Amino acid sequence: MSPEQFLRQIEKQAPKPVYLFLGPEAYMRRACRQALVERVLPPEERESGLTRHDLDEAPLAAVLDDARSFSLFASRRLMWISGAEAALPKRLTAEEGPGAAALAAYVRDPTPGTVLVFDVLRYDFDGDDKPKIERVQKFYSSVPDPVEFRPFTQDASRSLARDLAKRLHLDLGTSELGLLVESLGGDASRIAIEIEKLALFTGPGRKVTAADIASLVPNAQVGNLFTLVGALGRADRQRSLEALDTLLREGVYLPLALGFLGTQFRLARAAHEAGQRSAQQVEAYFRRLGIRIWRDRAEQVAQTVAAFSAPRLKRAIECVSHADIALRDARPDDRVVMEEFVLSLTAGAPN
16 A cells, blocks of 8 residues: 555544555655554653564564563563564575564464564665565565655655745745755655745745755755756857866766756757747656656757757767766766766857
């Protein structure tokens, strides 16, 4: 089940005796944990009733033995068991060994007044981690309805940022909101922290600016990347080199910045070839292709389409490819590589 379903469930009915929390997302996990603590433990028993175990340090059998014992100091117990993936046997087996059987026996006959949460945050649901998390799910299959903490989608991250800003009376415009979310990679926990910082920094009544985000938020140099894109589009060599120097002084990781530029140019070329010029057209076009981009990113792509002709977009992608190869050479000077990239792309006037 999703974290939202979990929160609704424990609000309406008594918590189940055993839960499995799966996935790396931290913001909703923190909310679910807090809600479970408040639901299971009265305020006066939260210190004595909350027990923590780590299966990297203690065997599953010892944790289950502790769960079966009654506490002298709390009538109710919540046991938070981190590193739950460590309970799996080292070798792949058909039945996953006695640990899974012992857990299943406990789930069938749990200790009254005790809630166990087995927490697995090491693995994601996709990529190389997928087989690992599937094995975890198999081992803990006796635990009904595992709670899956998947990373926020782009739309969900934007919605969260909008809701948090509204809650804190923070005047955060659409463009600034998009810059914040993209700067933080859509990470919900970081979005919540940075919005609190911005609310304290700006105070009531003042609109958040891109400069505020750049000064307070880590990795918020996206605006300067678009300054570089704009200067490259105008073939303005001096302004392009100045923008590159700003990125260097801000400590931007240049291979990552080059990757961002490559993505921007490829999106712009696709939109250019499809005849999409306005932000509305660009957004609708990529959504039809199954590529979700938010409105301000669509505006940025539209601006790049307007700044670059089709031949120059093709040339830009070629320059990105050459620079990427150069950055992968042994002991490259990243600054020299990027300066050569700027010089190559600004050679001559725009078509």
